[in-house]
Amino acid sequence: MSSIWEYANPKKFIETTDRILPALAVLTGVALLLGLIWGFFLTPDDFRQGSTVKIVFLHVPSALMAINAWLMMLVASLIWIVRRHHVSALAARAAAPVGLVMTMIALLTGAIWGQPMWGTWWAWDPRLTSFLILFLFYLGYIALWAAIENDDTAADLTAILCLVGSVFALLSRYAVNFWNQGLHQGASLSVKSGERMDMTYKLPLYVCMAGFVLLFVVLVLIRTGTEIRARRMRVLLARERMGA
Amino acid sequence: MRALLIRDIRLAVRAGGGFGLGLSFFLIVVVLVPFGVGPQNALLARIAPGILWLGALLACLLSLDRIFALDWEDGSLDLLATSPLPMEGIVSIKALAHWLTTGLPLVLAAPLFGVLLNLPEAGYKWLILSLLLGTPALSVIGAFGAALTVGLKRGGLLLSLLVLPLYVPTLIFGAEVARRGAEGLQVATPLLMLAGITCGAMALLPFASAAVLRVNLR
Numbered sequence: 001m002s003s004i005w006e007y008a009n010p011k012k013f014i015e016t017t018d019r020i021l022p023a024l025a026v027l028t029g030v031a032l033l034l035g036l037i038w039g040f041f042l043t044p045d046d047f048r049q050g051s052t053v054k055i056v057f058l059h060v061p062s063a064l065m066a067i068n069a070w071l072m073m074l075v076a077s078l079i080w081i082v083r084r085h086h087v088s089a090l091a092a093r094a095a096a097p098v099g100l101v102m103t104m105i106a107l108l109t110g111a112i113w114g115q116p117m118w119g120t121w122w123a124w125d126p127r128l129t130s131f132l133i134l135f136l137f138y139l140g141y142i143a144l145w146a147a148i149e150n151d152d153t154a155a156d157l158t159a160i161l162c163l164v165g166s167v168f169a170l171l172s173r174y175a176v177n178f179w180n181q182g183l184h185q186g187a188s189l190s191v192k193s194g195e196r197m198d199m200t201y202k203l204p205l206y207v208c209m210a211g212f213v214l215l216f217v218v219l220v221l222i223r224t225g226t227e228i229r230a231r232r233m234r235v236l237l238a239r240e241r242m243g244a
Numbered sequence: 245m246r247a248l249l250i251r252d253i254r255l256a257v258r259a260g261g262g263f264g265l266g267l268s269f270f271l272i273v274v275v276l277v278p279f280g281v282g283p284q285n286a287l288l289a290r291i292a293p294g295i296l297w298l299g300a301l302l303a304c305l306l307s308l309d310r311i312f313a314l315d316w317e318d319g320s321l322d323l324l325a326t327s328p329l330p331m332e333g334i335v336s337i338k339a340l341a342h343w344l345t346t347g348l349p350l351v352l353a354a355p356l357f358g359v360l361l362n363l364p365e366a367g368y369k370w371l372i373l374s375l376l377l378g379t380p381a382l383s384v385i386g387a388f389g390a391a392l393t394v395g396l397k398r399g400g401l402l403l404s405l406l407v408l409p410l411y412v413p414t415l416i417f418g419a420e421v422a423r424r425g426a427e428g429l430q431v432a433t434p435l436l437m438l439a440g441i442t443c444g445a446m447a448l449l450p451f452a453s454a455a456v457l458r459v460n461l462r
Contacts, residue, residue, distance in 0.1 A: 133409055133412055136405075136408070136409040137409050139405060140405045140406045143402055143405055144392065144393075144406060147396050147402050153395075153459055153460065153462070156456075157456055157460070160392075160452055160455055160456050160459075161392060161406065164410070164452050165409070165410070168410045168412070168413065171412075171413040171441065172412040172413050172416075175412065175413040175416040175417060175437070176416065178416070178417075178434070178437070
């Protein structure tokens with residue numbers, strides 16, 4: 001009887017998220033505190049990288065979420081285009097600034113890490129470059145949302161931009177690979193490749209990643225709720241003016 | 245459709261200098277570069293393919309908002325939308341007209357500007373070929389961006405912000421073809437990739453642009 005589409009009802013969505021948000025927020029705080037404290041203070045220094053290795057606990061989770069936020073926006077945009085659920089469009093809108101900040105954190109921590117390790121803040125390496133391009137895509141997406149006054153038009157246009165942008169972002173990723181071979185190491189966490197990273201680092205990293213995922217979910221839920229309420233408020237105001 | 249194409253080309257050539265504007269901009273970019281980086285011929289020869297591609301891309305960007313904006317303002321876009329022509333066809337024709345009035349002149353002028361930048365002799369053939377293959381993609385992608393921003397006041401800046409990231413793959417492969425050609429290397433791979441991007445963009449993007457225009461005309 002009950003399906004996931006029930007939550008496309010804004011009222012139901014707000015009721016449910018209001019109920020689970022406090023617990024989710026506490027869980028996020030615990031995971032982040034645990035992961036970051038464990039990672040920063042309770043792991044040994046790397047024998048070659050020294051203590052700089054510990055920025056990995058911010059760098060990798062934020063990079064993970066920078067990409068997954070865009071994926072989530074893509075899915076939400078598709079749902080909006082196919083099923084016209086307003087909550088979905090608002091969730092995509094709410095996720096964009098969070099994704100932008102995650103991309104920025106990944107770029108900044110990467111620069112701070114790259115300075116001592118590679119001897120440079122920035123290199124036109126494929127991974128770095130594609131993150132910069134992703135950053136630009138986020139900027140364009142947010143700017144388009146902000147520029148259009150009609151809510152439904154904005155939702156439609158940004159959804160299509162998100163679809164087209166995804167294709168081009170993917171294309172750019174491979175084009176950049178072709179264009180320059182990089183400094184950046186390969187994937188550190190891979191199911192197949194086995195022991196790239198020691199368990200003493202891996203476990204706190206997993207906790208941090210869980211913390212960032214939770215953080216993203218909490219922020220998006222809060223922001224979506226805010227968008228819904230803001231829209232409701234505008235409607236009420238408009239109705240009041242009509243009545244008066 | 246042919247009538248629409250001829251009308252668009254006529255408007256671009258006759259009305260208000262939109263036609264020569266891209267070319268002049270391209271020329272100015274090419275003239276300014278040596279002032280910026282210094283007059284050493286060896287250095288100019290090395291960066292010439294990239295600069296020429298970048299200049300062509302920016303010149304193309306400059307005239308994008310004209311694709312739909314004027315027709316939007318005087319209402320002829322609404323008339324076109326209610327005509328029996330499919331929206332996808334209208335978008336494609338408008339992109340084609342933009343390419344014929346902006347992209348093609350840029351392609352033809354590029355070798356001339358290559359002389360100014362001391363482009364190596366081997367590079368001319370590949371520069372022309374890569375621009376010929378790549379600029380249609382710039383027009384088609386640009387038409388998508390123009391369709392997105394058509395209803396907005398001061399949409400020009402937003403248009404650049406939206407379109408420039410989409411230009412990345414085209415620029416990378418196009419400039420790579422020109423660079424490799426100039427240095428006498430193998431060009432087949434980037435050339436095929438460039439052609440693939442152009443064909444893919446021409447085949448699929450008109451559907452997205454048409455969907456966007458329908459939303460904007462609602």
